[in-house]
Amino acid sequence: MPRHILLVGDEAQWLRAPDLLARIPHLKVTAAQGCAQAIEELERRVPDVMVADMDILAEEGISLLLTVGQRWPSVSRIALSHIPDYPSQWYQTPAPVAHQYISWDTAHTELREAVERSLKLQDLLSNPGLRSLIGSIRNLPPRPRIFTRLQVMLSHRNVTPAKVCAVIEADAAITAKVMQLANCALFHNGERVRNIEQALVRLGFLGVRNLVLSTEILGGWSRKTGSNLDLDSMQAHVQRVARVVAALTAGTPYRDEAVLAAFLHDLGYWVLVQERPAELDRACALSVTADIPLHEAERRVLGTCHAEIGAYLLGLWGMPNTLVEAIAYHHAPERVGVRRFNTLSALAAAIALAGTDDSDACSSPPRRSGVVGQEFFNQLDGGPFDWVEAEKIAMGCLADLDPSRL
Numbered sequence: 001m002p003r004h005i006l007l008v009g010d011e012a013q014w015l016r017a018p019d020l021l022a023r024i025p026h027l028k029v030t031a032a033q034g035c036a037q038a039i040e041e042l043e044r045r046v047p048d049v050m051v052a053d054m055d056i057l058a059e060e061g062i063s064l065l066l067t068v069g070q071r072w073p074s075v076s077r078i079a080l081s082h083i084p085d086y087p088s089q090w091y092q093t094p095a096p097v098a099h100q101y102i103s104w105d106t107a108h109t110e111l112r113e114a115v116e117r118s119l120k121l122q123d124l125l126s127n128p129g130l131r132s133l134i135g136s137i138r139n140l141p142p143r144p145r146i147f148t149r150l151q152v153m154l155s156h157r158n159v160t161p162a163k164v165c166a167v168i169e170a171d172a173a174i175t176a177k178v179m180q181l182a183n184c185a186l187f188h189n190g191e192r193v194r195n196i197e198q199a200l201v202r203l204g205f206l207g208v209r210n211l212v213l214s215t216e217i218l219g220g221w222s223r224k225t226g227s228n229l230d231l232d233s234m235q236a237h238v239q240r241v242a243r244v245v246a247a248l249t250a251g252t253p254y255r256d257e258a259v260l261a262a263f264l265h266d267l268g269y270w271v272l273v274q275e276r277p278a279e280l281d282r283a284c285a286l287s288v289t290a291d292i293p294l295h296e297a298e299r300r301v302l303g304t305c306h307a308e309i310g311a312y313l314l315g316l317w318g319m320p321n322t323l324v325e326a327i328a329y330h331h332a333p334e335r336v337g338v339r340r341f342n343t344l345s346a347l348a349a350a351i352a353l354a355g356t357d358d359s360d361a362c363s364s365p366p367r368r369s370g371v372v373g374q375e376f377f378n379q380l381d382g383g384p385f386d387w388v389e390a391e392k393i394a395m396g397c398l399a400d401l402d403p404s405r406l
Helices: 016-019 037-042 056-071 104-124 128-137 144-154 160-171 173-181 196-218 233-247 255-264 267-275 276-288 294-302 306-316 321-327 341-352 357-361 375-378 385-399
Strands: 005-008 027-032 049-053 076-081 100-103
Touching: 005 037, 005 056, 016 104, 027 037, 037 049, 037 056, 049 056, 049 104, 056 076, 056 255, 100 104, 104 306, 104 321, 128 306, 144 160, 144 196, 160 173, 160 196, 173 196, 196 255, 196 267, 233 255, 233 267, 233 341, 233 385, 255 321, 255 341, 267 276, 267 306, 276 294, 294 306, 306 321, 321 341, 341 375, 341 385, 375 385
Parallel strands: 005 027, 005 049, 049 076, 076 100
Antiparallel strands: none
């Protein structure tokens, strides 16, 4: 199917854009010189992706992107700027100004990837109504700022613990939550950490960065919902999965990303409990009456499931493709033909070994999907152990788990 991208800004700025996007098949590129022309183009044909040059459009561009979010919420919105740290007003509007922010300095490498990612995610979440649902969420946090700053900082060789601590400690709420997570059962080794510097020593730079991301994302939503889903049970499940995946990936290059994937794999539920609580409750009831896993019931009721919704959000924020893939297919790794031990296969195995399931949050007996098991795990290339050993590792790391510390 042909895909459509709308580029908005001064025409001279876009002379190289067709070359950047030429390798995307079946892509039609339309340019609008200003906001008024952009609205005309949108009313004529709704694009899949809109890219706006914020340096040229300035304040008018913020209004344009907000208008697109309200009138055409299924459009993926990308903002371009030369400003290395985006203005605070971009984050302080009632809804996110854009789904992704890209610097002109890196546009030659990042723009095509960002557009391709947006198109793939729209294919993943093929229900247009649900794409609109996500695009129109009013309390969706913007791309996490502190995480993004840490990501840039950690790319430099001269980064110091003091610099990392200063970025985190500038936000008291983030600091408190990171400290809480650093002292949870997943990372507890008999001694409590009392400041961010100690957390850095225990978890490492990447480990703390990932805790910051989890805190920024999940901290943007209220726990007060209209759904009967038991969020405490869901959170306990997430903590168990994270503990198992950390043990399975210890000593591998995938550990930090796999633990982050474990923390975020049920992100889609945080959307559903606040945006579609009635439909989620219907899925919970169907899970019980039809004796099927909750994610299968969600698909029957909603046309998609929490895994795809969570992946869609993370993709819009520009998270790594390997992380987005793990979130999207953690209940169905066979759909992408995974054949090696990586973030996705480790997460899927940890979910199967954690001893709890999403369905537990419906106050019903667990209903396992049965996708991941010995046959799946033993055929993976590069796996550090077989399924029997994986079961022993999971049992060992969960044996001393104190539920009160979750």
